[in-house]
Amino acid sequence: MMHKQGSFVSPLLSGVFCQCQADEAHRGSDPGGGVEDTGGPSFPPRARPLSGVNTGSCDDSCEPSYLCELCGGPEQDHRLKVLFQVLDVNGDGGICVNDLSIGLKKLGVHRTELELMKIVKAGDKDLDGQLDFEEFVHYLRDHEKKLRLVFKSLDTKNDGRIDKQEIMQSLRDLGVNISEQQAEKILKSMDKNGTMTIDWNEWRDYHLLHPADNIPEIILYWKHSTIFDVGESLMVPDEFTAEEKKTGMWWRHLVAGGAAGAVSRTCTAPLDRLKVLMQVHASRTNSMCIAGGFTHMIREGGMWSLWRGNGMNVIKIAPESAIKFMAYEQIKRLIGSNQETLGILERFVAGSLAGAIAQSSIYPMEVLKTRLALRKTGQFSGIADCAKQIFRKEGMAAFYKGYIPNLIGIIPYAGIDLAVYETLKNSWLQRYATDSADPGVFVLLACGTTSSTCGQLASYPLALVRTRMQAQATIEGGPQMTMSGLFKHIVKTEGAFGLYRGLAPNFMKVIPAVSISYVVYENLKMSLGVVSR
Numbered sequence: 001m002m003h004k005q006g007s008f009v010s011p012l013l014s015g016v017f018c019q020c021q022a023d024e025a026h027r028g029s030d031p032g033g034g035v036e037d038t039g040g041p042s043f044p045p046r047a048r049p050l051s052g053v054n055t056g057s058c059d060d061s062c063e064p065s066y067l068c069e070l071c072g073g074p075e076q077d078h079r080l081k082v083l084f085q086v087l088d089v090n091g092d093g094g095i096c097v098n099d100l101s102i103g104l105k106k107l108g109v110h111r112t113e114l115e116l117m118k119i120v121k122a123g124d125k126d127l128d129g130q131l132d133f134e135e136f137v138h139y140l141r142d143h144e145k146k147l148r149l150v151f152k153s154l155d156t157k158n159d160g161r162i163d164k165q166e167i168m169q170s171l172r173d174l175g176v177n178i179s180e181q182q183a184e185k186i187l188k189s190m191d192k193n194g195t196m197t198i199d200w201n202e203w204r205d206y207h208l209l210h211p212a213d214n215i216p217e218i219i220l221y222w223k224h225s226t227i228f229d230v231g232e233s234l235m236v237p238d239e240f241t242a243e244e245k246k247t248g249m250w251w252r253h254l255v256a257g258g259a260a261g262a263v264s265r266t267c268t269a270p271l272d273r274l275k276v277l278m279q280v281h282a283s284r285t286n287s288m289c290i291a292g293g294f295t296h297m298i299r300e301g302g303m304w305s306l307w308r309g310n311g312m313n314v315i316k317i318a319p320e321s322a323i324k325f326m327a328y329e330q331i332k333r334l335i336g337s338n339q340e341t342l343g344i345l346e347r348f349v350a351g352s353l354a355g356a357i358a359q360s361s362i363y364p365m366e367v368l369k370t371r372l373a374l375r376k377t378g379q380f381s382g383i384a385d386c387a388k389q390i391f392r393k394e395g396m397a398a399f400y401k402g403y404i405p406n407l408i409g410i411i412p413y414a415g416i417d418l419a420v421y422e423t424l425k426n427s428w429l430q431r432y433a434t435d436s437a438d439p440g441v442f443v444l445l446a447c448g449t450t451s452s453t454c455g456q457l458a459s460y461p462l463a464l465v466r467t468r469m470q471a472q473a474t475i476e477g478g479p480q481m482t483m484s485g486l487f488k489h490i491v492k493t494e495g496a497f498g499l500y501r502g503l504a505p506n507f508m509k510v511i512p513a514v515s516i517s518y519v520v521y522e523n524l525k526m527s528l529g530v531v532s533r
Contacts, residue, residue, distance in 0.1 A: 309373030
């Protein structure tokens, strides 16, 4: 084996990573630094005894004395321990930002303080401000696997090299257009042998102990799409690339998503109205099952009564989506983020605040939707009549009943939704991603649906209390309670189960809602000329 020319990191540092081939299918290339593939049968990946060291000639009959860590061997563990000891400058068993800075400089690797802080933050599982050996090893191994996925995703020609055309095309597919000069600049920053292509060694060495920069972040980023309408409005807004904003694709996405949500909500409106009725009227003494609820609605107002409240539920999609999107973009600027994609904490903060602003702006429409869904035949002649009667009898304050639990509910919903989505995403990348970081539409649908459902489950008691507070005036002689008073009353009279009335029809509408909104969204995208990412 020949030592790679132009290696620009310490052999000790380079050797800690897996030396397996990046892709056994690559012919005539050696992304792992091993023997050139001659087109023979495919064997499990092997690692060299010493990375970056000329060990003399070797042919296909050579058998490695061990396998690398990813393949189950001990040699890399030893190298990791040695590297940890070198970086643990003060010998206290933990690597802090200062240790990392001094240690890497000794090894000829220079990183900014911000980059070092990102590394420690990414690997620090116990939040003590430093990396112990276990955290250090986990970070490096996880980081390398992600780098492999990015390398394979970019290497569209499957030749073990990345050129400027592949970089430009891969980013273009994700909606990010860069010029040929920008692509060349990216290549030159990593290309140390002057070929204007990047092999696996150059790619790995450049990103060694380096937090993911723009390209890996963009490639590995799954757009947490909110166009799959599940009937709730508390999800973190979608993000759009600079290219989508520049070309006007963003508003087409919003229009297609809004229309898909309208169709989806209309198709699942009977289940949504049943949920509201069960939240408000069901109790221990007045049990209401799904079949009984539908029978009651049809007897009271006929088949069309199943869609009461749906008009307002559809009307509020447009203003809420627009306000949330604009607020989200402004909050991103305020928190100082100029990245293409936000981190999970930043998304949570920006998304929660944007949701709060949007909900505050259109909350009277939420109250109207609930009152219209609960109305009896002949009670209101329409949306305007409903608003007039509420204002005349109860005053302006009635339009903000249940506002506090609704606002508080955004936090567990957005937090659980994002956390579950990231967990599912990372789990998929770890277990199933081999040749590409693209999960495919069905994995995205499954992850998005699961995370949204978990978010709904976490915030459901607050949603139930909000609905009951919105409906208080519709129950003649009913107690006008505060949020805390209503919580206590429900738990006292109905038990903890009372906080989950209506959960069954709520979950029953999730899968059909997601399926319908996806089909409508995809068809509208084509009609509007939206380029798929």
